[in-house]
Amino acid sequence: MAKTDALQGSLDLLVLKILSRRAPLHGYGIMTAIEEISGDALRVEEGSIYPALHRMEEAGLVRAKWIEKSNGRRARSYEMTARGRKQLTSEEARWTAVTSAVQRVLKLA
Amino acid sequence: MYEPNTDVIQGTLDMLILKTLSLEPMHGFGIARRIEQISRGVFKVNPGSLLTAFQRLERVGWLNSEWRQTDKSRRAKFYSLTRSGRKQLEIETTNWNRRASAIARLLKAEG
Amino acid sequence: MSWIGRFTNLFRRDRLHEEIAEELASHIAEAVERGRSAGEVRKAFGNELLQRERSRDIKLVPWLDSLASDVVFGWRQLRKRPAVSTAAILSLALAIGATTAAFRLVDAVLLRTLPVAHPDRLFYLAVNYVDRDGQPDYRDDFDYPTFQKYREAVADRADLMVVGINARQDVVFGSAAEPERVYRQYISGNVFNVFSLQAALGRLIAPYDDLTTGGSPVAVLSYEYWTRRFARDPGVLGKTFRMGSDLFRIVGVAPRGFIGTEPGAVTDVFVPAMMNTEAIHSLGWSWFRIWMHPKPGFSAEQVRQLLQVFFLREHQERLKEFDSRTAKTAIKAFLNEKLLLLPAASGASDVKRQYRRPLLILAALVILVLLIACMNVGNLLAAQAAARAREMALRVSIGAGQWRLIQLVLMESTLLAAIASALGTFFASWSAPLVVSMLHVPEDPVRLVLNSGWRSLAFSVALTSLVALLFGLAPALRASGVKPISALKGGQEPPSRRRGMKALLAAQMAFCVLVQFVAGLFVASFQRLSNRPLGFSAEHVLVMDLSASQKQPLQVWMQMADQLHGTPGVQSAALAGWPLLSRNRWTEMGVRVPGKLTEGRPSYVLDVSPGFFETMRIDQIDGRDFRRGDLPPRLGASTQPLPGVGIVNEAFARVYFKGENPVGRSLWLPIAKDLSAPMQIVGYVRDAVYYDVRERVHPTMYLPMNPRQHDAFLVRTAGDPLALAPTLRSLVLKARSDFQVHTIETQSDFIRWQMLRERLLATLSLFFAIVALLLAVVGLYGLLNYLVTQQRREIGIRIALGARPTQVVRRVTTDLLAMVSFGLFLGLAGGLACGRFVESILYEVKPTDPAAAAPLLALFAAALLAVLPPAIRAVHIDPAETLRSE
Incomplete structure (x- = not known):
């Protein structure tokens, strides 16, 4: 439970961040990228990544297209839109504000 | 319409409550005010969430509560940390730091 | 996603479904490739079907197929909260009814074009001058000799017509003993031709009827009069009636719908202008309007300029007849008079002229009332929507899209508006004739044909849609913007929404003040006029x-x-x-x-x-x-x-x-x-x-x-003077058989008639002001009540945590009252700004009059009154109970 909680407010942020560097990526790829980079400190629930992606697609933050893979299968890959880039900036700022605020509370002795 | 979640993250709120109470027993209003003050307004603590959080934390045995007089001689419920609450605070703090630094790493990471 | 996209999605739903399934499948395949078991991944996905639905519904909104169920759902929603729905429907019905009634009046007096050919090419002549108080004014009555001269002057550049001023006259049909009263209009022989009208029966008055003085005693009935008086008897042709000293023969019936040229009056009988034998050679016998229809190739302005030259020459000529001692200022004013052409597309009448501005002002007031009602209902619905945030959140979390929710809420507001407008139309059908009857003078009734045909229907439908959109959109957007996570957790909606509601409140207050303000001016004006010493006693x-x-x-x-x-x-x-x-x-x-x-x-x-x-x-x-x-x-x-x-x-x-x-x-x-x-x-x-x-x-x-x-x-x-009327009448007739009693009225009737406009304005604007006040108070009460309910838990906690009652009250009311004050201020500023427009029809009242501020005090008092009950409720919230109920 703790893990999902931690991600609740930040899944969008992480997805956008990943896509800002490694687009286009399919859902699975985004998921594994988050886990890899965080050194498995962050785990993404498979049940939450697709609703999140589709919601962001609907909101125009990301867009998707089908990409033919070498093994002949198609994969739906996502990349970030200009609006997504803007959203990323503000999400990042918010994240920084939140963490530093928590840090301030935690540092109370 | 797209709105990011602006609430205080649930798990984080528990931790902040525990942390605040680790210093001294307080009543609910005081806790909310303290958190708001120290976070410099980043956290707007919703009294509703606060109350459910108290109830939950008390049920799992991390908090004690008792009715006391406030300095303005009114009755209010005062909360204090139990031993297991103190332990939980340590666990949560560690977890939080780990997660936060992971996300920070991810945000800073290049390529 | 655009509407079109949504629409095409409707037909692509299976493909979309497949795409999502494929996307999930490819995910699972990938995971298996990396060495996880398919079963484990599936389990991690949770219920795959649910997953699929959740994803799909974000993209796909079944739209058309859900319309019917939306109506049912909306109706159920309305039934579920009868008090709120009734309040909303009634206040809307009142406002829509008043608006529709106002529209019908404005339409009948000002807007409706005459049912004739090329109404936009019709004009009537007027002379503008400066009246004895130095105010510019115009007159549009001319005498027959002037008409004849002008007709010669324009020659073949335009059709110039005599359109007599509608007047009542006693006529005797056949050998009937008692005279009856008809409304007759003298018209020149070319009028029906220029209007391109066809007779419903027999023939119309033609140019050859209007060649010699008193030469052709023929008459054409209006269709309405033919129906009312003769039950559309075709045998009416050839019948005669005596009017004055002439015996007129009925030769035809005018087409249905053409009831003369004067809004506010209905013509029963048309007769040739040259039958008005007294008028033909009488200078200053000004009982005619002169209408003009420029012939093809000539513009109205060309004709006007031509006539203006002629008019000036005429004036200089007439100056010679002036008394040599006439003051210079009077001569200068006389020579400064100018000939005007006014558009006659919607007719010309004194009623139109006198009630144009009052009706427009009343229409503006009524629109403000409508806006207030819309905001009210909007806020009511918004409060409902907020109270239903959990329901909405559930819908969102099971995948209902934003548009879907907007549709749901809009459907509700459309239903509300439709019911309200049905009621309102009913109200209007009763109130519009009532207002017309208020315009009546006993001896000279204002006869307005109030359209209840497609025009007012179209207006109602347009109004209803607009209203539904006006008050439905905000709550709909609000509902669709709901955030499932915070709402499901039972959190409050973010303050921005409440800010929106408060902004609406301020606007509502501002409009209300504006209505109160203008109404206050009219009422004060009417009072001062009623109380003005006349110098004589009209009673008895x-x-x-x-x-x-x-x-x-x-x-x-x-x-x-x-x-x-x-x-x-x-x-x-x-x-x-x-x-x-x-x-x-x-x-x-x-x-x-x-x-x-x-x-x-x-x-x-x-x-x-x-x-x-x-x-x-x-x-x-x-x-x-x-x-x-x-x-x-x-x-x-x-x-x-x-x-x-x-x-x-x-x-x-x-x-x-x-x-x-x-x-x-x-x-x-x-x-x-x-x-x-x-x-x-x-x-x-x-x-x-x-x-x-x-x-x-x-x-x-x-x-x-x-x-x-x-x-x-x-x-x-x-x-009672009228009680003596029959006695006096028979006394006169007995004493002198050669005397005729035309009318018996009371002197007070003359005064009442002169103050009709003021009375109408004062009565109606007062009515609107009361409705507006009522609506605003209900709105304020509703909003505060909602806020208290919404913050109940928070207030309870605050009380439990040691907040004092005053703090609680201040917390819930401070910014609300600030909004009210802000609205009052805005409304007052608006009122002063509009003051100039109404000033000309006020009697000894200025917009800056302190009397105009009285309604504001009433409004503020009402606001405080409305705030009181919810505030008291807030203080009496029992913390223990609220906390227990969580």
Whole structure:
């Protein structure tokens, strides 16, 4: 439970961040990228990544297209839109504000 | 319409409550005010969430509560940390730091 | 996603479904490739089906197929909260009804075009001039000789038409004994041709009917009159009726829907203009409007310029007939007059002219009331939507899209608006005729054809849709913006939403103040006008309009007056050329007082019999009343001026005698061109209003009466004057069989009639103001109540945590009252800004009048009253209970 909680407010942020560097990526790829980079400190629930992606697609933050893979299968890959880039900036700022605020509370002795 | 979640993250709120109470027993209003003050307004603590959080934390045995007089001689419920609450605070703090630094790493990471 | 995209999605749903399935499949395949078991991944996905639904529904909104179920759902939602729905429907119905009624009035008076060919190419002539108070004004009545001259002047550049001013007249059909009253219009022979109208029966008046004076006594009935009076009997053709001294033959029926050219009046009978034998050669017999239809190739302005040249030449010509002593300012004003062409597409009438501005103002007020009602309902629904945030959140979390929720809420508001507008239309069908009946004068009813056809239906439908959108959109957007996570957790909605509601409240208050403000001005105006001292007493005075078959010496008239006086219940009786305030006036410009420069100052003149001042209760300051045998200054048999006597009022003494007692003084009164006769002042009376209740009292001279054919009897009675009317009527007819009683009215009727506009404005705007106030108070109460309910838990916690009652109250009311004050301020500023527009129809009230501020106090008091109950409720929230209920 703790893990999902931690991600609740930040899944969008992480997805956008990943896509800002490694687009286009399919859902699975985004998921594994988050886990890899965080050194498995962050785990993404498979049940939450697709609703999140589709919601962001609907909101125009990301867009998707089908990409033919070498093994002949198609994969739906996502990349970030200009609006997504803007959203990323503000999400990042918010994240920084939140963490530093928590840090301030935690540092109370 | 797209709105990011602006609430205080649930798990984080528990931790902040525990942390605040680790210093001294307080009543609910005081806790909310303290958190708001120290976070410099980043956290707007919703009294509703606060109350459910108290109830939950008390049920799992991390908090004690008792009715006391406030300095303005009114009755209010005062909360204090139990031993297991103190332990939980340590666990949560560690977890939080780990997660936060992971996300920070991810945000800073290049390529 | 666009609507089009959504629509195509509807047909692509299976493909979309497949795409999502494929996406998930590819995910699982990938995971298996990396060494996880398919089962484990599936489990991690949770219920795959649910997953698929969740994903799919974000993209796909079944739209059309859910419309019907939306209606059912919306109806159930309305039924679920009857109190709120009823309040919403009733306030909307009231506002929609008032708006529809106002539209029907405005449409009937101002908007509806005549059912004729090329209405936009029709104009009527008017002359603009500066009135005696220096205000620009225009007149649109012309005499027949002028028409003839203009017709020659424009030649073949335009059709010039005589359109007589609608008037009532007594006619006798066939051999009937009793005369009946019809509304007739004299029209020139080309009118029906230019209008391109076809007869419903028989033929219409044609140019050949209008060639010689009194030559063609034919008449055309209006379709409406034909229906009402003759039940559409085709045998009406060839029947005759007597009007005045002529026998007219009915030759046809005008087409259905054409009821004359005057909004506010309905013509029953059209007759050729040249049948108006008295008028043909009478200069100054101005009972016609002149209409103009430029022929192809000519513009209206070209014709106007041509006529203007002619008009000026005519004026200079007429100047030569002016008295040589006429003041320079009067001459200059006369020469500055200008000919205008006014659009006649929607007809021309005095009702239209007089009620144009009042109706527009009332329409504006009614629209404000409608807006207030919309905001009210909007806020009510928004509160509901917020209360239903959990429900909405559930919908969102099971995948309902934003548009889906907007549809749901909009469907509800459309239902609300539809029910309300049905009720409102009902209300309008009752209230619009009521307003028309308020415009009635007993003797001369305003007859407005209120359209209940497609125009008002179209208006209602458009209005309903607009209203539904107006109050439905905000809550719909709000509902769709709900955040499932916070809402499901039971959190509050973010403050931005409440800010929106409060902004609406402020706007509502501002509109309400505006309505109150304007209504306050009208009410104050009406009150001041009603309370203005008139200088005479109208109560218990009966006015009988009599005529003799030929000119009778004054002696005969006085005998009649004596007979009336002798009737039980009659206190006194007198004669006058016409009653005061009957919209008749005789203005004398050339009064000269020895030793005083002529300044062209107009004076009113009224010829009265002995006993007039006593009957009207106009106090005598000095001198005497007229006696029998007194004569006015006049022209003798050998055209030499003969002296006479007169009585003047205070205003006259102020202007000509520095306010000193003028009794015994003399002056010169013009009696013919360049000829004056001396008049000795024998009496000095108090000021009394003569022509218009709104005007200040002008210098007035009363003169002894000349022998005449037509007179007004003024009878002061002890009791109800109208109760005596039948007695007096039969008394007159018995005494003189050659006398005719035209009308019997009370003097108070004249005053009421003159204040009709003010009364209408005051009554209706007061009604709107009360509705607006009611709506605003309900809105304020509803909003605060909602806020308290919404913050119940928070308030409970605050109380539990030690907040004092005052803090709680302050917390819930402070910004609300700030909003109210802000709204009040805005409304007041708006009111002052609009003040100039209404100022011209106010009587001795200025928008800056402190009286105008009174409604604001009422509003503020009402606001406080509305705030009180929820505030008390907030203080009495039991923390223990609220916390337990969590």
